[in-house]
Each structure stands twice: as structure tokens, then as C-alpha cells.
Amino acid sequence: MSQMMEIRWHGRAGQGVVTAGELLAEASLEQGNYFQAFPEYGSERMGAPIKSYNRISDEPVEVHSPVLEPDMVIIVNPNLIGVVDLTEGLKSDGYILMNTPQTPAEIRQRLGYSTGQVWCVDASRIAMEEFKRDIPSTMMIGVVCRATGIVNLDTVVHLTRERLGGKLRPEVVEANVRTLQRAYDEAVQG
Amino acid sequence: MVTSKYMPLDGANAVSQAMRQINPNVVAAYPITPQTAVVQNFSEYVADGIVDTEFVPVESEHAAMSACIGASAAGARVMTATAANGLALMWEMLYIAAGMRLPIVLTVVNRALSSPLNIHCDHSDSMGARDAGWLHFYAETGQEAYDNTIKAIKIAEHADVLLPVMSCQDGFITGHGVERVGLLPDEAVKEFVGGYDPKYALLDTDHPVTMGAWDFTDYYFEHKRQQSEVLNSCLPIVEAVSKEYEQLSGRDQAILDCYGMDDADVAIVVLSSQAGTTRSVVRELRAKGVKAGVVKPRLFRPFPATQLVDAIKNCKAVAVMDRAISFGAMGGCGPLFLDLTSALFNLGVQLPVVNYIYGLGGRDTMPSDIASAFADLQEIAATGTRGELVRYLGLRD
Numbered sequence: 001m002s003q004m005m006e007i008r009w010h011g012r013a014g015q016g017v018v019t020a021g022e023l024l025a026e027a028s029l030e031q032g033n034y035f036q037a038f039p040e041y042g043s044e045r046m047g048a049p050i051k052s053y054n055r056i057s058d059e060p061v062e063v064h065s066p067v068l069e070p071d072m073v074i075i076v077n078p079n080l081i082g083v084v085d086l087t088e089g090l091k092s093d094g095y096i097l098m099n100t101p102q103t104p105a106e107i108r109q110r111l112g113y114s115t116g117q118v119w120c121v122d123a124s125r126i127a128m129e130e131f132k133r134d135i136p137s138t139m140m141i142g143v144v145c146r147a148t149g150i151v152n153l154d155t156v157v158h159l160t161r162e163r164l165g166g167k168l169r170p171e172v173v174e175a176n177v178r179t180l181q182r183a184y185d186e187a188v189q190g
Numbered sequence: 191m192v193t194s195k196y197m198p199l200d201g202a203n204a205v206s207q208a209m210r211q212i213n214p215n216v217v218a219a220y221p222i223t224p225q226t227a228v229v230q231n232f233s234e235y236v237a238d239g240i241v242d243t244e245f246v247p248v249e250s251e252h253a254a255m256s257a258c259i260g261a262s263a264a265g266a267r268v269m270t271a272t273a274a275n276g277l278a279l280m281w282e283m284l285y286i287a288a289g290m291r292l293p294i295v296l297t298v299v300n301r302a303l304s305s306p307l308n309i310h311c312d313h314s315d316s317m318g319a320r321d322a323g324w325l326h327f328y329a330e331t332g333q334e335a336y337d338n339t340i341k342a343i344k345i346a347e348h349a350d351v352l353l354p355v356m357s358c359q360d361g362f363i364t365g366h367g368v369e370r371v372g373l374l375p376d377e378a379v380k381e382f383v384g385g386y387d388p389k390y391a392l393l394d395t396d397h398p399v400t401m402g403a404w405d406f407t408d409y410y411f412e413h414k415r416q417q418s419e420v421l422n423s424c425l426p427i428v429e430a431v432s433k434e435y436e437q438l439s440g441r442d443q444a445i446l447d448c449y450g451m452d453d454a455d456v457a458i459v460v461l462s463s464q465a466g467t468t469r470s471v472v473r474e475l476r477a478k479g480v481k482a483g484v485v486k487p488r489l490f491r492p493f494p495a496t497q498l499v500d501a502i503k504n505c506k507a508v509a510v511m512d513r514a515i516s517f518g519a520m521g522g523c524g525p526l527f528l529d530l531t532s533a534l535f536n537l538g539v540q541l542p543v544v545n546y547i548y549g550l551g552g553r554d555t556m557p558s559d560i561a562s563a564f565a566d567l568q569e570i571a572a573t574g575t576r577g578e579l580v581r582y583l584g585l586r587d
Contacts, residue, residue: 025368026198035198038367041310062466064330064363065556 004057005150006067010086011076011137014046020076020137021052024144027151027159028056036061049084056150074144075099076123076137087111097143097187099123099136104190119147121187123179130175130182138176142183153184191440194372201332201364204371205271205297205357206231208339210241211379214295215266215386218246218257222276223309224361225299229271251276255283255294262292263401265391267343270294273361274301277315281322287354288323289417290402293346294354296324297339300462300513301361302551310552311361313461317514317525323417325355325424326491328461330447332371334488335359337441340374343383344431351424352389356491360463362552374439382438422492445494447486450476451501454483456567459502459530460511461487464548464555468511471560482564490526495533503534506571508543509563511583515547521580522547542576548583559583 007024011017018039025037039052053067072095075086087096094116098107104118111118121143123136138160145153157177164173199207205228209217217236219229236245244261248254251272262268272280277298287294298316302308316326327342329335335357342355359365374382390399405413425445432443449469451457458468465486475482485501487494502508510531512524519528527545534543546563548555563583570576 022198022368029196029198029370034370036367036369037198038363041362041366061369062470063557064360064367064463064466066554068556 004055004059004061005072005148006070007054007056007072007074008067008070009052009054009074009076010080010084011050011052012080013048013050015076016135016137017050017052017076020141021054023138023156023159023163024054024056024141024151027141027155030155030159031151033058034060040066049080070094072097072144072148074140076140078102078124081110087113090116092116095119095147097121097140097147099140101125104188108190117147117189119143119187119189121183123183126179126182126186130179139179139183142180143187146184146187147189153180156180192375192378192438194374194439196370196372198368199332199371200227200366200368201329201335201359202227202299202366203231204332204336205339205359206235207371207373208336208379209269210235211374211376212267212269212340212343212383213241213380214243214269216244216246216258216261216268217270218248218254218261218268219270220248220251220254220272220276222251222273224301224365225271225273225276225297227365228297228299251279252283255280255287258294259283259287259290259292262287262294263290263391264393265388267347267386268292268294269296271297271299273299274303274309274315277319278303281319284319284322284324284354286402289413291352291417292354293352295339295342295346296354296356297335298356298358299361299365300358308551309361311363311365311513312550312552313358313513314515314550316356316358317516319356320491320525323353323421324491325353325421325428325489327355327357327489328487329357329359329364330463330465330486332359332364332367332369333441335364336371336373337435337439337443338488340379340382341431341435341443344435345424345428347386348424348427348431349389351420351427353421353424358462363463372439372441378438382435425492425494428489428492443488445487445489446497446501447488448483448501450481450483451485453481454504455481455506455571456508456564457483457485457502457505458509458511458560458563458567459485459487459498459526461490461513461526464511464513467555467557468560471557471564475561475564480564480568493529493533495529496537498530499533499537499539503539503541505541507567508541509546509567510543511546511548511563513549515550521545523580527580542570542574544570544576544578545580546583547580553584555584
């Protein structure tokens with residue numbers, strides 16, 4: 001990677017969006033890259049739309065300002081369509097990674113994004129099957145791995161086991177690992 | 191040099207990690223956004239027995255600094271943290287800590303002062319305290335906040351300093367922003383800061399002393415002169431400790447962080463996180479052949495006047511960026527501009543300098559804003575006409 005990858009996450013407060021951004025940052029560190037992970041702070045309340053950012057680069061990240069023209073937008077909550085301008089500033093050769101049961105073609109139409117790459121995964125369904133709870137944020141990193149390779153799935157899996165291993169029951173840790181793998185495998189590009 | 195272990199940490203957590211490694215005798219603190227994480231993390235280390243600090247959860251920041259002063263006078267190594275209105279509530283005690291020559295280290299996670307109420311970053315809190323007699327460090331990144339915290343202990347406690355140190359970083363921008371931070375090995379930090387053997391301590395009953403004494407028209411004036419002179423003469427000690435830390439960590443610790451200044455025609459002087467954004471713009475301008483530069487003072491008090499003037503004296507135009515207003519000062523300028531232009535005048539250097547007030551209350555400053563300031567500077571350099579003294583960046587009309 002010779003350039004900086006700038007990412008904007010969209011979700012709702014309480015969905016683990018900020019934690020997912022931090023996990024992505026940590027995975028970048030494991031691979032020897034530089035990074036930032038920072039949320040946009042407003043007056044927060046559960047369920048409110050929130051944004052969070054990542055910068056990932058092979059050189060130190062000096063700029064300390066919000067990401068205005070992201071290379072990638074990760075949409076954790078599909079019901080934000082029409083609520084927030086999800087493609088604002090997104091580069092024409094960028095990526096949209098979306099948690100949705102819909103197809104990339106349908107999402108392209110709904111978001112009005114005809115270039116770049118659109119990746120869809122029904123992360124909420126995977127989360128309900130594996131956790132019985134709609135906590136889709138971190139598994140979107142599985143899709144980041146698949147779509148770009150800026151981080152490796154092995155690294156993320158290793159980190160997930162390390163971070164959660166001490167806190168959660170082994171079967172819950174492995175469910176987390178499984179969701180990452182499933183998101184990676186089940187993501188569809190179009 | 192020792193090898194740092196790199197971790198993804200926000201700036202607040204980076205400071206808590208430094209505090210864990212320093213393991214001070216006493217921490218007295220009260221939570222306030224965006225400083226809360228510093229003390230919250232540290233109190234977990236206390237609860238888990240990872241440090242053996244006496245943690246005093248006080249009822250206000252005034253009480254926090256008061257408890258710090260009492261503990262420091264007793265002979266303890268003392269640290270605390272605050273922000274914004276919390277620092278303002280410490281006001282009375284800040285002056286007392288400095289006047290009593292107590293080497294307390296205070297982390298400030300910079301935040302705007304009320305009113306109106308705002309939790310986001312600017313420097314109005316620590317800049318308002320700039321005449322309180324403390325040393326002031328400003329950090330660009332969580333890494334620098336970590337490094338400055340460790341250096342601050344050694345500088346504050348130096349036998350020829352014995353003054354409190356304020357170590358500042360930008361609220362939210364670095365305070366809550368996760369970046370790659372290298373931690374020195376615990377043992378290396380322990381060895382670097384050393385044990386604390388206070389020169390004067392109230393608990394040292396074999397050598398009784400009076401502290402915070404009555405001091406009227408007879409000696410108050412002389413004592414204030416001593417206090418002023420020690421702060422103004424401690425720059426070589428700051429430099430020596432910084433050099434030592436640089437050799438230990440392998441990370442640059444110069445008082446002035448300069449980029450492009452060897453041949454810069456136009457330059458910006460700026461503190462803290464905005465220096466990084468400015469440097470990225472300078473790199474782009476340099477690639478286009480513009481001789482631009484940036485100077486980031488890591489230290490604001492004592493003011494590195496001679497070094498700063500030396501750094502910019504050959505420029506054709508300079509902008510000073512202030513994240514605070516000195517209300518009622520000439521043109522409504524900021525404190526860094528006031529100090530720097532006074533230094534230029536008194537050292538006999540004449541060059542056009544303008545002031546940009548930016549980022550108040552956390553207003554974003556984008557690379558394009560910095561680029562527009564450099565465009566203004568090129569215009570000033572070309573025409574020799576300075577124009578408006580104080581300007582605003584990123585302000586809506």
C-alpha cells in the first residue's frame with residue numbers, strides 16, 4: 001500500500017461501531033501499518049446515527065482532521081438510507097460495504113452509486129443466527145479483508161481470540177470468529 | 191535506546207499508561223470530559239493493585255489541586271489531570287502550587303471554556319493559565335502526550351527547577367483518537383524518572399520547614415523574582431532531559447519541531463495536533479516547489495523565544511495559529527502570537543507576521559484551510575503588504 005486508505009463508518013450509537021473501528025486499527029498495527037481511529041462526537045444517545053473514521057497507511061498519519069473524501073464507506077445499519085447522506089464525499093473509485101439483505105445492484109440504485117465497488121452482506125442475519133443479537137459491526141471487518149486485503153482475516157481472527165479470550169466463554173469467542181469468517185465468505189460484490 | 195512496544199491507544203489512555211509506569215505516590219482527581227478516561231483508566235490500575243498510588247477521589251477540581259499540593263508538600267510524587275472548567279476551578283491553587291515550588295504534573299486534555307457550553311477542543315483552558323508559573327508542554331499526538339508525561343516528572347522534580355508542569359493534548363482529536371503509541375518498557379520508565387527524594391518535605395520531621403508562609407511587603411517581591419527567574423532559566427534543563435529521553439526512546443524531543451524551515455519563505459507556527467495537519471500540507475506545497483515550513487513548539491512555558499525567532503527569522507512571511515483568544519488584546523489576537531511577536535520585536539527581527547484564530551470549540555480545521563493560510567502568506571511575501579493582523583480560519587461569515 002503506497003497510499004492512505006480513509007474509511008467512514010455509519011451506524012447507530014450502541015451498535016459497536018467505534019469498537020469495530022478500533023479493532024480494524026489494531027489489526028493494521030499487527031501488520032506494521034500506521035492508523036487512526038476516531039469517532040465523531042455529538043450529543044450521543046442510543047440509536048442516534050453516528051459516524052466513525054479510520055485512516056490506514058504504511059507511513060505515519062499526520063493529518064488530524066475529519067475524513068471528508070473517504071475511500072470506503074462502511075454502513076452497519078441499513079435503515080440509515082435516506083436518514084444520512086451515506087455516500088457524501090465518497091471517491092468515485094471507492095468502496096461501499098453494507099450490512100443488508102439486499103443485492104449490490106439494489107444498493108447501488110438506492111444510494112445512487114454507479115462506480116467503484118459495492119459489497120453486501122447480511123451481517124444482521126448472521127449475528128442473529130450466531131449471537132441471537134443484532135451486533136453486526138465487527139464482522140464488517142471480515143468484508144474489509146475480503147474487499148481490499150488492507151488487513152488479513154487471519155490477523156483479525158487472531159486478535160479477536162486474543163481480545164475476547166480472557167473475557168468471554170470459549171463458545172462465544174468462537175462464535176465471534178465464525179461471524180467474521182461468514183461475513184468474509186458470504187459477502188457479495190456487484 | 192530501548193525498544194518500544196506499540197499499541198493502539200487513544201491519547202488519554204496513553205497518559206494513563208505513562209502514569210501506571212511512573213507509579214506516583216498520590217493522584218487526586220475529579221472527572222471531566224474529555225479528561226475522564228485518563229483518571230478512569232488509572233483508577234482501575236489502582237483498584238487492581240497494578241500501582242500502589244494513593245488515589246484520592248475528591249469532590250471538585252479545586253479540591254483535587256489542593257490535595258495534590260498537600261501531598262506534594264508532604265514529600266510525595268504527585269500527578270493529576272483535568273480539562274476546561276475543571277482547570278478553571280483549580281485556578282487559585284495553580285498559583286499556589288507554583289509559588290510553593292511543588293513539582294506536580296498535571297495532564298490537561300484541552301477543551302473549550304464555557305460559556306457557551308462546549309466539550310470540544312481549544313486551548314482557552316491552559317492558555318488562560320499561562321501566567322500561573324507552570325511549565326507548559328503541548329503534544330501533537332498521543333505518542334507525544336505519553337512522552338511529555340514521562341519527561342515532565344523528571345523536569346518538574348529536577349533540583350534546579352522544582353516547579354509544576356502542565357502537559358497538554360487536544361481533547362477528542364488526540365485524547366479520544368486511537369493511534370499507534372509506543373510504550374517504553376516499564377523498567378526503563380522507572381529508571382528514567384528515578385525515585386523521588388524531595389529536597390523539602392513536611393513529613394521529613396528531622397528537617398522541619400515552613401511552607402506557604404506569610405510573606406508581606408518584606409520578601410514577597412524577592413520570592414516572586416526568584417520564581418520568575420527559575421522558570422525562565424530552566425530551558426537548558428528541559429533540553430537536557432529531552433535529549434536524555436530522546437536517546438532512551440529513539441523519538442525526537444527537540445523543543446521546536448521544525449519541518450522545511452532550513453529554507454522556508456513562508457511558515458506557520460502552531461501547537462499540538464494541528465501541527466500534523468499543517469505538516470502534511472507543507473509536504474504537498476514543497477512537492478509543488480513552494481518553500482513552506484512549519485514550526486511546532488513542544489513547550490510554551492517557559493517561552494522558547496530565542497529558538498523560535500531563530501527558526502523563523504529568514505522567512506518572508508509567517509503565520510501564527512492560535513486555538514485561543516486573548517480577549518481584549520491587540521486585534522483580538524491569540525497568546526502564541528502575542529508572545530512570538532513580542533520576542534521578534536525585542537530581538538530586533540522585523541518580518542510580516544499575521545495571526546489566525548482557528549478551531550475554537552472544536553471547529554474542524556481542514557488541510558484546505560491551512561493551504562489558504564499559506565496562499566495568504568505567499569501573497570504577503572510577494573507584495574510585502576501584511577494586511578489584516580488577526581484573521582479567522584474556518585469561520586462562517
